[in-house]
Amino acid sequence: MIYNWQQPDWPEFRYDVSKVEDMLFEFAALAGHVGGMLKALPEAVRLEAVLDTMVAEAIKTSEIEGEYLSRQDVVSSIRNNLGLNQTPEATKDKMAQGAGELMADARKTYAGALTVEKLFQWHTMLLKEQKRIHVGMWRSHEEPMQVVSGALGKEKVHFEAPPSARIPDEMSRFIQWFNQTAPGGDKEIRKGPVRSAVAHLYFETLHPFEDGNGRIGRAIAEKALSQTLGRPVLLSLSRTIEADKQAYYNALEQAQKNNDITSWVIYFVSVILTSQQQAISLIDYILKKSMFFDQFRDALNERQTKAVRRMFDAGPEGFEGGMNARKYMGITKTSKATATRDLQQLLELGAFIQEGGGRSTCYVLNI
Incomplete structure (x- = not known):
């Protein structure tokens, strides 16, 4: 199998934007609606919507990788890192603490350029408790980085990433691409969902870390959306992806076979659109919750x-x-x-x- 990164046109991704024009139009309308809703909501309700979305993203992005975090510890970590607790709350689940730190930092620094230092910082936040891997650095092992499924002796290799020796140069090129395609960049991709889709696929193909690539790749996808919106995006991509993980893995596997990625862009933009629709439902739900307690709290x-x-x-x-x-x-x-x-x-x-x-x-x- 020859993968996308082994082909002569790598990483010149090709895609037909016309295939997602309707979804892009709908996303823009929904994102505008969310922005208006957030401005009109009482501060307490707005904060709860933001926290609930961040908690869902932290928990679901870990569940996609087969890790299950303490919800209360994720909540405490995010509140601590957003400065919402006058006295920081203790967290027992250190993986939950790290996931919360990543979510909070990604939100606070969405507008900034992507750097090697930021990616290493995120990786350290996420996996600092893992003793079996090297954190805060690119992978350097000589054996192939493969995505494998199946029982021992019956393994199926779904994808093999570039060799570790290529990662420093490949990641320098990725980071340059990400910043050049940002709003105001000299190669700006004006459609945020399209840039988000390409960024996620590009990063996941490189698989630059020993572990945590999926979680950091999804944070990068949300950073791309936030930069185009000009505010931290209020949605959880991971909640939508986790609901049908196999579709996600299948779409990635197909997209990593060549550099015509129209099908991938269609898939990922649909994930973004569904996630934004779910966010609107969440805001409506939280508003109903607030009204419920206003009515019944004293009773x-x-x-x-x-x-x-x-x-x-x-x-x-x-x-x-x-x-x-x-x-x-x-x-x-x-x-x-x-x-x-x-x-x-x-x-x-x-x-x-x-x-x-x-x-x-x-x-x-x-x-």
Whole structure:
């Protein structure tokens, strides 16, 4: 197999922008809508939307790589690094701490040029607890950097990246390309989603680190979008990608076979568009959550508040299976009689809506 980086036209990527014009138009409209929504929202609601999106990105970008982080530690790390906690909160999960640091730094420095130092800094943030790899430096091992699947003895090589010896020069060229194609650059790519798609594919093809390439590559993709928008983008690419990881891996594998990447651009722009649509749903959901607590806060006891917050934590997709007495008992550590009484009160207040009956009775939030 001859990969894209082995071909004479590397890295002169070709793509037909006309194939994504409708999606680009829709993204521009949605991004403008999000910007307007953010300006109109109360400060507390706007901050919650930003935090929820950053937390989702940190968690989902790790889940794509098979790592599962503590949500509370990710939240604490992001709040610490954005200066939102007067006294920094302790984090037990050091991988979660690093993911939060990366998300916060990427947001704060989105407008700046990409540099070797910044990429090494991100890599160190993300993987400083990993003792088995070299952090904050390009890979240097002589063995091939391969993307492999399958059981031992039946491995399938999906892709092989350029040799480590080529990485310093290749990354210098990538960083120069990224900065030249930024807004105001002498090779500006004016369509942010297109630049984001190319940047992600370009970086993932080089695979310059021993580990963490996917997570840093997705941060680069969001940086490209943010620079074109002129503000930190409010969406989570990883949430959309993680929902269908196989489609992502298939699209990458096909795109790394040659340098005509129209199909990849179509795929990735569609991911960006879906992510922006989900962000609008999230903002609407958070606004409903704020209105819910404005209405019911003083009427709920401590147990009810804890259970309701757990339901809201499930996000716009909803609390799976609804709330019932058994779940309520588990969340609040209370008796069945108290759980039944609390749930009935929530129903009478109008905070809950009942679904089903008998043993199948469950409750959903009235929002």
